[in-house]
Amino acid sequence: MASTPALSDAALQEIYAFALDLGRRAGQILLDGVEKRCGAESGRGDGRVEEKMNAVDIVTQTDLDVEAFVKGEILGRYPEHKFIGEETYSAGASKDYLVDSSPTWIVDPLDGTVNYTHLFPMFCVSIAFCLNGTPTIGVIYQPMLDTTYSALGGHGAWQDDAHPAKKRRALPYVNSPKQVLGKEAPKGCIFSCEWGKDRRDVEGGNMRRKIGSFMNMAAELGGRGGKGGMVHGVRSLGRDVAAGICILREAGGLITSANPPPHPATDPVGEVRLGSRLYLAVRPAGGGEGETGREAQERVVREVQVEGWCGSIDPEIDLVSASQYPVWILIFTLNLQTRTLASATSRAKKTALPAQHQTCPTNQPSAACPWAYALPFLPRAWAHALQPKLAAAAAAHIPGLEIFFEDLLYLAAALPGGATPSNQLLAAQQIAAHCRALHLHVIAIGPFNNCEGLLAPAARAAKLRELDRWFDIADALGTDIIQIPCTFLTEGVTGDLAAVSRDLREIADRGARRKQPVRFAYENLCWGTFNDTWAKAWDVVRAVDRANFGLCLDTFNIAGREFADPCAPDGKLPNAEAAFEESMARMARTIDPAKIFYIQVVDAERLREPMSESHPFHVEGQRPRMSWSRNCRLFLCEPERGGYLPVLAVLRAICNGRESGGLGYRGWISMELFNRSLLEEREGVPREHAERAMRSWGRICEAMGWEGAVVSQNVAVEREGGPAERVEVSARL
Known part of the structure; x- marks a missing residue:
C-alpha cells in the first residue's frame, strides 16, 4: 500500500475543527429525528424502522439522512478524500475495505440505532479521519447529552461539555497519576464483547457458540483463579470503532487484535487493523510494581490471548475490551451507546x-x-x-x-x-x-426528605453529604x-x-454557593x-x-x-x-x-x-x-x-x-x-x-x-x- 504524503499540522488542525463542527450539526439531525419519533408514538410523526437482518440489525430513515448530510459536507469540502459510511458500505466488501492509503473518512451516522428507536439516549455520531489506514482524527458526539469526545493525533484526547457551561477536559478522567493495572488483571475486569447480529437458535450455530464464550469469560471456571469478568455486549465493526481508536490511543490506551499471534506469550503486541472484527482494548494505565503502564497493558493483552479468555470455546469471539474497573474511557470510546461515564449535564x-x-x-x-x-x-x-x-x-x-x-x-x-x-x-x-x-x-426534583431539626450531628452531616x-x-x-x-x-x-x-x-x-445556584x-x-x-x-x-x-x-x-x-x-x-x-x-x-x-x-x-x-x-x-x-x-x-x-x-x-x-x-x-x-x-x-x-x-x-x-x-x-x-x-x- 503506497503511503500518502503527510499533511501539515495546520491542515490537520483545520480538518479536526471541521470534524468537530460536523459532528454537532449531524447530531442536531438526530435530535430532530428523536422529536419525529416522539411524534410517531403519539400519532404525529413518522417513526418507521426497517430491519436489515433482524431486530438487532436495523436502519432508520434518520441513519440514511445523517449519512447523506455528512457525506455531502465532507466531499463538498474535501472532494479528493474518500468516504466510507455504514449505510453506503457494501456488505460484500473484503475485511480490508477500511484499509486505504488515501485520506479517508469513516462515518457511522447513528451508532446505537436500537437505542435510538427505543428513545434511549445512548447513541452518537461517530466520525473518523484516517491517513494510511490509521485513525488520525476521531470525533464522537452524543447529542442528547450534548457531549463530544475527540482526539487529534499527537495532540491528546478531549471531552467537551456544553452545559451548564462550556468546559473542556483532557482524557483520561484520572491522569495524575493514572490508575495502575493490578497484577491480578484481568481479574475484576469489565469485558465488552461483540455478540454479533446472528441470533438464530440452531444446533452448532453462532449464537450458541457465543453463549459458551460468555460462560468462558464471565464464569470462575477451573484454573481461572477467580478471574471471572463482567461482560457487556457491543458491536465492533471498524466503522463503529475507528473514531474511538484514535481517542483511546491519544488518551494513553492500547488497542490491538483479540486474535492471538502465533506465539502470544513472546510476540510483540501487534498494531490494530481497521479491517479486523476482533479488537482488544485496554484503558490508560500508570506504572507500578516494577512495570511501566505500557508493560501492564501488554501483560493484560497477553493473559487474555494466552489463557483463552475469548478463544478456548469460540476462537472467533470478537473481544472489544478488557479493563480493570472503573472504566474511564474504554467503553464509551469504542461504542458510545453502551455506557457513558461522562459528567455531561442537561x-x-x-x-x-x-x-x-x-x-x-x-x-x-x-x-x-x-x-x-x-x-x-x-x-x-x-x-x-x-x-x-x-x-x-x-x-x-x-x-x-x-x-x-x-x-x-x-x-x-x-x-x-x-x-x-x-x-x-x-x-x-x-x-x-x-x-x-x-x-x-x-421544574423541580424532590422530595429531599427529613433534613430539618436533626438532633444527631452525624445525621446532619450525612444529610449534607446527600x-x-x-x-x-x-x-x-x-x-x-x-x-x-x-x-x-x-x-x-x-x-x-x-x-x-x-x-x-x-x-x-450551600445551594446559593453553587455555580448554578439552587x-x-x-x-x-x-x-x-x-x-x-x-x-x-x-x-x-x-x-x-x-x-x-x-x-x-x-x-x-x-x-x-x-x-x-x-x-x-x-x-x-x-x-x-x-x-x-x-x-x-x-x-x-x-x-x-x-x-x-x-x-x-x-x-x-x-x-x-x-x-x-x-x-x-x-x-x-x-x-x-x-x-x-x-x-x-x-x-x-x-x-x-x-x-x-x-x-x-x-x-x-x-x-x-x-x-x-x-x-x-x-x-x-x-x-x-x-x-x-x-x-x-x-x-x-x-x-x-x-x-x-x-x-x-x-x-x-x-x-x-x-x-x-x-x-x-x-x-x-x-x-x-x-x-x-x-x-x-x-x-x-
Missing part, C-alpha cells in the same frame, strides 16, 4: 422560557401561568417504566414535570452496579435527555429547584424553630410531625430568611390538614367550613407571593368509611392522613370520583389578584397525584392519567374564570444553538 439548564413565562421563576405578574405534571404522580416507578410516562405527558401536551426521586432511583438501579451515586447522576442525565427531546421542562449529590442531580436535570417537605420523623428530631431554621439555612446557603421549595405535609400547616411552613421560611428558600404550596396538604379528617365519619374537622375560610383569608394577607416558588394542585376522595386500624388503607405506624394521601388523591375538579376538598378555594387564595382577595401568584402549577390507581400495571395507565390531567386543567381554568381554558400553542424557546419548538398549555390569569 442542555435545558439555560433554556429560556417564552416571553410570556419569563417572569414565572421570580413570580412577578405575568400574562400566563404554565402548568406541569409531577412525575411521581404518573404511575409509580415499580409499576411502569419511565419512558412511557414521559411520552404520555408529552402526548397530552403537558409542558413541565416534577421529577420524583423514586423514578430516578429505579432507573439507576437498572444500570450495571445498581443505584450508586454515579448511576444516579447518569439516570438524571438520561431523564434530562428524554425531557429535552419531548420539550418537557423539569445534598451534595442532589446538587449534581439537579444540575443534570436542568432544574434549579429542590423540593423539601417538612419532616415526618418522630424520633431523633426536634420541632424547635431555631433548630429547624438552622438546618435549613445551612442547606440554603432554590429550595419548602412544603407543609398534612401528616407532618411539626410543621403541618401553611402558617407553620411560612414561619419556617421567614426564620430561614434566605432569598433562595421559599414555599411549595400544595392544595391537598393545606386543605387536608385544616379542613379534612379522614378518621371522621363525614371526612371533615369540626366547624371545617368557617375555620377554613378564615385560614384562607389570613393566608392571602400573610404570605409574600415572591416566596412561592411553585404550587401543587390536587384533591382527594372522601372515604366510604372512616380511617381506622381495620381500614384496608391502614398501615401500621403510619399516620391516617398519610395513608389517605397515598391512596386517595384525585385531580382537581373530579367530583365524579368523589373529590370533596375545598381546593378551588385554596387556588383562589393563591392565584387571584390582590383586588380579589388573593396573593396574585404567577408561576408553575403542578398536578400532584398519589392514588392506588397508579399501581395498576395495565399498559394504558400512563396515558389515562395524563389525559385525566389534561381534562382537569380545562375544568380548573373554567372554574377559575381564566381565559383560554386550554391553550395549546407552539412557541419558540430560545436554546443555546438556536430555537426549538415547545408546546405550552397555560392559563391567562
